[in-house]
Amino acid sequence: MGLRLNPTQRQRRLGIELRKLRDASGMNAAAAGAIAGLGPQHLGHIETGRTGIPEAKLRALLHGYGCEHQTKVEALVAMSESSGKGWWSNYRKSVIPQASRDLVELEAYSATHRTFQWVHIPGLLQTTDYMRTLFEGAQPDASPAEIDTLVEFRTNRQRVLDGDSPITLHAVIHEAALRMRFANAGIMRRQIEHLTSMARLPHVQIQILPFETTAYPAGFGAPFVLFDHAVPELGTTYVEQPVASPFITDQARYATFAETFEGLTAAALPPIDPDPEPEFYKKRDSLSLIQHVLYTL
Structure with missing residues (x-):
């Protein structure tokens, strides 16, 4: 699957929030990606909204970052899983x-x-x-x-x-x-x-x-x-x-x-x-x- 050329605001926002959580955890891209079986470059594309992330890998990342706020976890999952169609x-x-x-x-x-x-x-x-x-x-x-x-x-x-x-x-x-x-x-x-x-x-x-x-x-x-x-x-x-x-x-x-x-x-x-x-x-x-x-x- 090719990379998105023009991510939507929702896709960019998901990436921004994941980058914030990673920075707060003190992990570099390699260490964070390893949690979910993602290479650092792949994780970088996710954080810029240029590609999506499967739910299981997203939940693994959030858990690894120490995000225990269940409402926020589900909100980020919903943001990721949304088709954006309407x-x-x-x-x-x-x-x-x-x-x-x-x-x-x-x-x-x-x-x-x-x-x-x-x-x-x-x-x-x-x-x-x-x-x-x-x-x-x-x-x-x-x-x-x-x-x-x-x-x-x-x-x-x-x-x-x-x-x-x-x-x-x-x-x-x-x-x-x-x-x-x-x-x-x-x-x-x-x-x-x-x-x-x-x-x-x-x-x-x-x-x-x-x-x-x-x-x-x-x-x-x-x-x-x-x-x-x-x-x-x-x-x-x-x-x-x-x-x-x-x-x-x-x-x-x-x-x-x-x-x-x-x-x-x-x-x-x-x-x-x-x-x-x-x-x-x-x-x-x-x-x-x-x-x-x-x-x-």
């Missing part, structure tokens, strides 16, 4: 890049998402008209068929909010995203109203960070998503940026982003309550700000 596999030969397919696979296997956006509405909460306007503006040379594919792909992503076991989504959205005018007033109105509708779902929490907040984390402005895992050290940060890898697996950085998100939730207005009490107009919360923005459209 509805997103149908887009391999399309305009959808590998990073976007990696993102969707990560979304599908994460139970909780925490996201911050300051210019755009988060993708999982966008209407089709809104996302189409975004794609047409970002990719002016794309054909109508390519734009249709991009919209279809993002719409399919939103399935994670449906079904019997939907993900839990906590979104903090800057007021700026509500007031951007790259889309016409009708599209923005429908998009903002959609936020209120989505907030009715028990697993969706939406907060608005107003312009006049005095507690915004200084020097921090990149949109990001925290994908929380049942095993905390397997959490992943996805940072929206035009260059380099958008996936951050370093746990110190993950903790920094998590701390930042907590600061954002504290600075933002209380969550949207689509079914407020009669005296809701006395409150200053996310819903009242949304209603004010709608009034100005």
Whole structure:
């Protein structure tokens, strides 16, 4: 079997975690490989995600590294055994890049998402008209068929909010995203109203960070998503940026982003309550700000 030329994020992550465990054990590649009957070069390919590892050999490695956390062991085994196939596999030969397919696979296997956006509405909460306007503006040379594919792909992503076991989504959205005018007033109105509708779902929490907040984390402005895992050290940060890898697996950085998100939730207005009490107009919360923005459209 040939080596993978372009490992997925999941395959790279498995290799990263195995390398971390090996380093923590103090073993070199030769000693670690001997535990599972692997040569050092073969183990190196596993640690870079360029090839897989049979379950028995993986369990032998984990045992040799002293990984006794059973939940983590099973999580790594599941990561290794996953085929990586899902509805997103149908887009391999399309305009959808590998990073976007990696993102969707990560979304599908994460139970909780925490996201911050300051210019755009988060993708999982966008209407089709809104996302189409975004794609047409970002990719002016794309054909109508390519734009249709991009919209279809993002719409399919939103399935994670449906079904019997939907993900839990906590979104903090800057007021700026509500007031951007790259889309016409009708599209923005429908998009903002959609936020209120989505907030009715028990697993969706939406907060608005107003312009006049005095507690915004200084020097921090990149949109990001925290994908929380049942095993905390397997959490992943996805940072929206035009260059380099958008996936951050370093746990110190993950903790920094998590701390930042907590600061954002504290600075933002209380969550949207689509079914407020009669005296809701006395409150200053996310819903009242949304209603004010709608009034100005």
